[in-house]
Amino acid sequence: RRVSKKRRSALQDYALARGEAFAAANGLCVAKIEGVCTGAAQDLHHVRPRGRGAPLVPEKDEDAAILCRACHSHLHSHSRAARSLGLLK
Numbered sequence: 001r002r003v004s005k006k007r008r009s010a011l012q013d014y015a016l017a018r019g020e021a022f023a024a025a026n027g028l029c030v031a032k033i034e035g036v037c038t039g040a041a042q043d044l045h046h047v048r049p050r051g052r053g054a055p056l057v058p059e060k061d062e063d064a065a066i067l068c069r070a071c072h073s074h075l076h077s078h079s080r081a082a083r084s085l086g087l088l089k
Contacts, residue, residue, distance in 0.1 A: 013057045018044045021058075021066050029068040031087060036074045041066040045075065048089045 003011070021044060029041045045065045048054040058064035065087055067075070075082040082088035 010056050017057050017064075021061070021064055024061075025066040028066075029071050030065050031067050031071040031075065031085065033071050033074055033081075036070050038068040038070050040068055042069045043067050043072040045072050045087065047087055052089075 022041060025041060027041050029037050029039055031037060043066070044058075045067045046054045046058065047063050047065060050056065054063065067087075075085075075087055079088055
C-alpha cells in the first residue's frame with residue numbers, strides 16, 4: 001500500500017515517540033488497573049482521543065500513556081473510570 005511522504009514521516013516520528021515513552025516507563029503499564037492489568041506495556045494510549053483532534057505524535061508526555069492491552073481495552077470501554085484516572089480527556 002502506498003504511503004505519502006508526509007504520512008511516512010509522521011509514522012516515523014510516532015515510532016520514535018512510542019519508543020521513548022516505552023523506555024521512560026521501563027516497558028510497564030502505567031494504569032495498573034486491579035484485576036485487569038497484565039503488567040507488560042504494549043500500547044501507546046492517546047489521553048485526548050485522535051478523533052477529538054489529538055495529533056498522531058503526542059506533543060507532551062501527559063498527552064500519552066503506556067498501557068498493557070488489557071488496561072487499554074478496559075479504559076476505552078469504561079470511559080468514566082478512564083477520566084477519573086486522568087487517562088482520558
